[in-house]
Amino acid sequence: MFVERIKTEGLAQLSYLIGDGSEAAVIDPRRDCEVYAQMARERGCRITHIFETHRNEDLVSGAPILATMTGASVHHGPNAAGTVVYADIVCEGDQFAIGNLCLKVLETPGHTDDSLSFAIYDGGYGDGAVGVFTGDALFVGDVGRTDFYPERAEEVAGKLYDSLQKIVALGDQTNLYPAHGAGSVCGNKMADRDFSTIGYERHNNPMLQFDRREAFIQAKLEEHHNQPPYFHVMERINLVGAAPxxxxxxxxxxxxxxxxxxxxxxxxxxxxxxxxxxxxxxxxxxxxxxxxxxxxxxxxxxxxxxxxxxxxxxxxxxxxxxxxxxxxxxxxxxxxxxxxxxxxxAGRPFRSVPVIDAQEVKTRIGNKRENWVLLDVRDRGEISEGIIKGAETIYVGKLPEQLDRLAKDRNYTVMCASGARATIAASVLLRAGFHNVDVFLGSMGAWRAAGGEVVEPS
The missing domain is CATH 3.40.250.10 (Rhodanese-like domain)
Structure with a gap:
């Protein structure tokens, strides 16, 4: 029996090749899915099943593509917002044999209505679950976001709480295999490692420490997550399947x-x-x-x-x-x-973006530089921990839709935590016709290191 983790950097997505003997299955394949077929060949296995923990919002599924490549069947949960045309529906209690490995389906809604987890058992050794693939229900150090159904916010948060109890009941010995790691937009505070157990999470995961369902629900209602517009595109594509x-x-x-x-x-x-x-x-x-x-x-x-x-x-x-x-x-x-x-x-035009340091920002603030704006493009959670006095705030992702707030005849210094997102934001401003733009390189990190004052946002 084997479990191979495949990590997709950038998205921080985790998918898996599992198997025993000559048979294998894939959990949550990504679109460029040749890697799974290659790994199976190297192990002398044939991929017979493909399982999706939910309809992904942040990436294109490779399940229908891999199914065409291998002849494997695809399995998806009930209650998806639409029909996943390339998959068979599986429900609570369904079981699949892959060699001596037994995979049991758990319905674990909350993150999405169609969310599943898959517990695996070693038929040749012991009775308890060896591991569980939790999708976006339970992460290392966090749990899934529940903001995709705002009109049902309390209901879906409660469903996630109930789903987590079902997962935890598999036992402390169970290895945890989530669909995302640290850096994913599907959670807030994941630990920066890709391995854990149910026992460790039960004792240490902050979101598993609530002894009352109502308190968990309230904590989820107070969270804030950004939702890029492309999420809706992913949801649509993942109903019908994408091309290779x-x-x-x-x-x-x-x-x-x-x-x-x-x-x-x-x-x-x-x-x-x-x-x-x-x-x-x-x-x-x-x-x-x-x-x-x-x-x-x-x-x-x-x-x-x-x-x-x-x-x-x-x-x-x-x-x-x-x-x-x-x-x-x-x-x-x-x-x-x-x-x-x-x-x-070749005689082609090019443009550069001036950069400034913390001392120059201090000077501009101290001189009350006329017609100058310090634009902070960090997210809401970062902003809540403090800003530079007088800074205006617009999240970098929402900048295109809020350009009307900004006058083009003003001078803008863009900042974030380090300068990376500020550079993206500066390019957005320049493309929109803003001419007087520079970047605070080092941004909040440099500001704090230089002893700059930080105040609560108004």
Whole structure:
């Protein structure tokens, strides 16, 4: 019997290949799913079943694609908001044999109505559950968000509480296999590790310490999670299934003449690091470093838009393409095959973004610089822990829809926790026609290190 964890960086998504003998199953496959077939071949296994813990909101499922590749059956929970056309419905108590491994279905709604967990048992050794795949119900150090049904907020929070009792009842010996790790948008305070047990979580997970259902519900009602617009796209795609990702993962090379031929109809997405973007970038491009695509592309890009990547290398472009296709952005025209010095040498325009440090921010505040705005783009939880006095706040993801709040004739210094999200926000402002923009590099981290004053938000 084996359990192999496959982690998708950026999304912090965890999927699994499990099996015994010559048979295997996959839990929550991602869209670029060749990895599961390859791992099964290396173990001499055939994938016979694919299980989904719920209809994902943050990534495109690879279940229908992997089913076509392997002939495996797909299994999904009841009560999905629509019919998952490529899956068979399974319910509480259903069981599946994979060699000596027995997988039992638990209905664990709360995060979504169709959420399932899958407990596994070793038929050749002992009676208790060996492990449980909890999807987005229980994480390491946290539990799933319950804000997808705002009109039923108390009801679904209560359902999650009940589901957690069912999971905990499997016993302290049970290994925990969640669908996400730290960094995922599906939880707030996950521990930065991908392994745990039910016993450890029962004693240490803050969300399992409530002895009253009502107190748990109240805690969930007080949470705040951001919901990127692309979540609804993922939910729709994951009812009908997406096309294979493989043809999309190697974007074609664009030299400058080729770029000129298609740039007018596409969104330019600069996937280089923030320092490279700040130093020199193609005017009108959106800064989305490769490692931040999963978290932020869904706020700014439409699924139907054509995209051109600006990258330092083919390797970087391919990594960006993979991250984009995992969340449903399929219209990649290619990537610009030139570094900024080559772009400039061809006589092409470029733009840089000035950066300032903590001392300059202090000076501007102390001098009450006229027509200057310090714009803090951190999220609500970070803002609640303190801001620099006088700063205006707009979450980086919601900046496009709130640009009307900002006058274009003012000077903006954008800040976040370190400067990375601030760079994304600066690129959004520049694309929208704001001309006087700079970035507080180091941002709140630098401010605190320099002994700057932090006040409660008004």
């Amino acid at each position: 990702a493989s043809p999309l993962l190697t974007p074609r090379v664009l030299d400058i003449p080729s770029f000129d031929g298609v740039a007018g109809r596409a969104v330019l997405v600069d996937v280089r690091g923030i320092s490279a973007f700040l130093g020199a970038h193609v005017p009108g491009s959106l800064a989305l470093p490769v490692g931040m695509i999963a978290a932020f592309a869904g706020w700014y890009l439409d699924e139907h838009e054509e995209l051109i990547l600006i990258a330092d290398s083919a390797t970087q472009a391919e990594a960006a393409a993979r991250n984009l296709t995992r969340i449903g952005y399929d219209h990649l025209l290619g990537y610009l095959n030139t570094a900024m010095p080559g772009w400039a040498a």
